[in-house]
Amino acid sequence: MKKISLTINEKDYTLYVEEDLRLIDLLRDQLHLTGTKEGCGEGECGACTVIMDGRSVNSCLVLAVYADGRNITTIEGISQGEGLHLIQQAFLEKGAVQCGFCTPGMILSSKALLDENSNPSREEIREGISGNLCRCTGYNKIVDAIELAAKNMRGVSK
Amino acid sequence: MIKDFIMPSTLEEGLNILSSNGKDSIVLAGGTDLIIDLKKGKYSKEIIMGIEHLKELKFIHIEDEILIGAGSKFTDIVENKEIKKHVYGLWKACKSIGSPQIRNMATIGGNICNASPSADSVPPLLALDAELIIVGKDKRRTIPLNGFYSDKGIDLKEDELLYAVKFHKPKENEGISFEKLGLRKALAISRISCSVYIALKENRWIKEIKIATGALGKYPQREIKIEDLLKNKEVNESILDCAVKEMCCLVEERLKGRSSMNFKKEAVKGLFIKAFQDALKEATKHEKNQPDNK
Numbered sequence: 001m002k003k004i005s006l007t008i009n010e011k012d013y014t015l016y017v018e019e020d021l022r023l024i025d026l027l028r029d030q031l032h033l034t035g036t037k038e039g040c041g042e043g044e045c046g047a048c049t050v051i052m053d054g055r056s057v058n059s060c061l062v063l064a065v066y067a068d069g070r071n072i073t074t075i076e077g078i079s080q081g082e083g084l085h086l087i088q089q090a091f092l093e094k095g096a097v098q099c100g101f102c103t104p105g106m107i108l109s110s111k112a113l114l115d116e117n118s119n120p121s122r123e124e125i126r127e128g129i130s131g132n133l134c135r136c137t138g139y140n141k142i143v144d145a146i147e148l149a150a151k152n153m154r155g156v157s158k
Numbered sequence: 159m160i161k162d163f164i165m166p167s168t169l170e171e172g173l174n175i176l177s178s179n180g181k182d183s184i185v186l187a188g189g190t191d192l193i194i195d196l197k198k199g200k201y202s203k204e205i206i207m208g209i210e211h212l213k214e215l216k217f218i219h220i221e222d223e224i225l226i227g228a229g230s231k232f233t234d235i236v237e238n239k240e241i242k243k244h245v246y247g248l249w250k251a252c253k254s255i256g257s258p259q260i261r262n263m264a265t266i267g268g269n270i271c272n273a274s275p276s277a278d279s280v281p282p283l284l285a286l287d288a289e290l291i292i293v294g295k296d297k298r299r300t301i302p303l304n305g306f307y308s309d310k311g312i313d314l315k316e317d318e319l320l321y322a323v324k325f326h327k328p329k330e331n332e333g334i335s336f337e338k339l340g341l342r343k344a345l346a347i348s349r350i351s352c353s354v355y356i357a358l359k360e361n362r363w364i365k366e367i368k369i370a371t372g373a374l375g376k377y378p379q380r381e382i383k384i385e386d387l388l389k390n391k392e393v394n395e396s397i398l399d400c401a402v403k404e405m406c407c408l409v410e411e412r413l414k415g416r417s418s419m420n421f422k423k424e425a426v427k428g429l430f431i432k433a434f435q436d437a438l439k440e441a442t443k444h445e446k447n448q449p450d451n452k
Contacts, residue, residue, distance in 0.1 A: 002163060019163035019206065020196065042194050043260055044345055055233065055262040061193045062263065063186075065163055066210055109258065130344035131257025 004068035008033070009077025017064040024048045024059040026067070027074060035075035035104045039133070046132030049105035050074050056112040056131070075104035078111060086156065087111055090149035091142070098136035106132045110146045118154055122147065160196070161204040169214040169293075173319065175207055177295035180316035183207050187229060188263035190256065191272045215267065215321065220244070224327050228267025228320040232279075233258070235266060244327050246440050247334035247353050248282040254338055255279070257345050267320045270303070273312050274347075276373035281353035282336050284370035284380050286325035294318040307377035331365075332357045333440025337433040338372070339425055348373045350422055352429050354437035361442060362393045369430075374422065375412055383408060384430075398434065402427045 001016045008031065017026060027033045027050070036059055039047030043058040050059045051073040078085045087110050090096075097103050106129060113120060113128030120128060125146045126139070134142060166172035176183060183205040186192050195201060209215065215229025220240045235241055235252045242249040255261055255269070255278050269279045270290070280303070288303045294317045303323065306313050314320065328334055334355045340346025351372035359365040367388045372378040387401045406423050413419035 020160050022193070022197075041197070043190055043256070046257065046259060049259055052262075056259045057262050058190075058259045061190050061260075063163075063189060063193065063208070065165065066189070066208065068165075112258070127344075128258060131259040133345075 002065050002068075004065060006067050006070050006072060008072045009074060015064075019063075019065060021064040022060055023050070023052075023057075023062040023064050023067050023072075026064040027059060027072075033074050033076050037101055037104060039101065039105075044133075045102075046105045046109060046129075047102055049108045049132060051108050051112050054112070054115065056109050058131070073108070073111075075107060078107065085111070086152045087114070087146070087149040090145040090152065094141050094145035094148060096137060096141040096145035102132055102134040102136075106134065106142060110149065114146070114150055114153060118157070119150060120146075125150075160206055163206045163208060165208040165211065169212055169319075169321075172207060172209055172212065173293060173295045173317075176317045176319065179205055179207075180318075183316075185209060185271075185319065187265040187268040188231065190260050190264040191268060191274075209319070210263075210265075215265075217322075220327065222327055223324055225322050225324045226266055227322050228270070229265050230267075232256075232261035232264050232266065232269075236261065245282070245286070245325075245334060247285070247336040247355070247437070248279070251278045251282045251336040251338070251351075251353065254336075254340075254346075260345075266323065270306070270323065271312060271314060271320055273307055273377055275375060275377055276348040276351065277378060278336075278338060278348055278351060278372065280378040281351050281370040281372045282334055282355075283323060283325065284378060285334055285353040285355035285368040286328075287368065288323050288325040290323055291321045292318050293321045300324075304380055307379075309376065328355070328440075331359070331441055333437045333443065335433045335436030335440060337429050337436065339429055349418070350374060350426055350429055351378075352426070352433040354430075354433045356434075356437040356441045358438075358441045364388055364391055364393060369433075371426075374409055374426070381405070381408065393438065398431065401434075402430060405430050 005014045027036050037047040039045035041060045043061045048060040049056050053070050087107050109129050109132050125143050184203045186206050186208045215227045217227040218238050219225040232252045266279050269277050283303050289300050291300050336353045338348040338351035353370045355368040357366035367385050369381040369384050384401050391397050409423040409426050
């Protein structure tokens, strides 16, 4: 067992984990943060995307011991307690959610993108979510939603 | 059966560990290749040594020589404006790897050492005649990347770590390209890839050319036969045609018996032409060495 200390959704944790425990299993099974989904377990679908130290990562490919000392944001953490994040609102408004399984990962990839680039082109948006597969929507509404979210987020930050 | 996971605080500590436990250890960098294999029980070693956090391996130094630390994430390489400006083919290759999530964890050292036949960062590095700096406890050696891979595996001993990759920064009249064919635009393993480095004399005369391919054999490799057809020649359709035909024959011979051969021997033609033309374009760009306007 290894001792790790990390921050998840602005809460500090000190935990003992098995050496080969993946971050996704730590989040879902030990901490019951089940918003993060496992779609493939191979880093190919992005359903397990979380943000680690400001960058999106596939939590199915990150060992929990690698998360020691890091700052993690999961889907549960983006709205910061009150209501929905502007990205979540935009997804609902634009019909970018069908079965919802890709949505947490998709939203976190969007957040990572918009935190870096507050005014992305549609091409840049597509590149930003290129690591997230959606089997339902055909992506167009997701791109529309991220465009809307970007606009609203720029409006708020003025 | 994994018995221990060690995360050394310094490179020196890591090399000490490998010096005594190398044969029982797997070195884990970003994990984007190895975690999958670990979970499938592919490895029987007892120790994982995690080096993801070692700052000594994360650097990009750009002077007349470019030195990239083996622990550099692909995202850091892609975000480096100087790499994009001077070594476009390598930049493009790194940008094409996986997805943003993969690039945020995967390292260039891991890509080189994992030795996949379709490792995307390797063909441009081969075309750049890159060298690898390999370190162990109290030892260091520099070897050409061309020769690192063989049928026996990689030239990295159990007590060694890849420290960095280095190559000369392309000058004016030199350019490097990269093209790959995959099943999709992102999260695509290369079905074929090709990188061309050209040094021109007087705009249309090929002073020097280096061609490297990926996914056309057990490991990425230089295509010397094709290089010899084009070196010291004026760029024209006829020699390019010759080179393309030779490339096609080469693929047919090398992949004989494989189900992918018929596709690859045709597809390589267009891929090579595109890579060649892009390298020419890079070599004739005159604004490459202008100071940035910002």
